[in-house]
Amino acid sequence: MERFKNKIVVITGAGSGIGRSTALRLDSEGADLLMIDRNQEDLDATKNMLKNKNSRRHFIKQTTFTILTAGSARSYAANEKLNIGIIGVFNRGKANLDGVKNENITALCDVDSNFLSAQSRNFPKANQYADFRRMIDSENLDALVVSSPDHT
Numbered sequence: 001m002e003r004f005k006n007k008i009v010v011i012t013g014a015g016s017g018i019g020r021s022t023a024l025r026l027d028s029e030g031a032d033l034l035m036i037d038r039n040q041e042d043l044d045a046t047k048n049m050l051k052n053k054n055s056r057r058h059f060i061k062q063t064t065f066t067i068l069t070a071g072s073a074r075s076y077a078a079n080e081k082l083n084i085g086i087i088g089v090f091n092r093g094k095a096n097l098d099g100v101k102n103e104n105i106t107a108l109c110d111v112d113s114n115f116l117s118a119q120s121r122n123f124p125k126a127n128q129y130a131d132f133r134r135m136i137d138s139e140n141l142d143a144l145v146v147s148s149p150d151h152t
Helices: 017-028 040-049 092-100 113-120 132-138
Strands: 008-012 032-037 058-061 083-087 104-109 127-129 143-146
Touching (some): 008 017, 017 032, 017 040, 017 132, 017 143, 083 092, 083 132, 104 113, 104 132, 113 127, 127 132
Parallel strands (some): 032 058, 083 104, 083 143, 104 127
């Protein structure tokens, strides 16, 4: 399935854990990945695991900026909101969620049910998930915000 074909996904912490798992899953679904990690070796390892090695991919170490290849971004009307799924809703995830809270938050995902429950009160229409793979399979998303901790 290629539900994310022609979509760009930014993944921080792509060198390990949830970030790596998300990168591998979205790669299998055709996404163009902008992967960021503090550890270049871990990031290279993730890169080598990708199935779509011949397609357009971007790999960045400790940098923050936006890359949009000409013609790759979907345009939206001024009053149209993105359907966004959030992976990781507490600490850094909460700060990232606050940055997109004016969009249409359709799904929240966190392994900690207490954090998930607390954030769901702010987004009562959002579906809740403990497993990001189920969220990706179930939701029709325009964007993902992935905030996973680096415990290495």
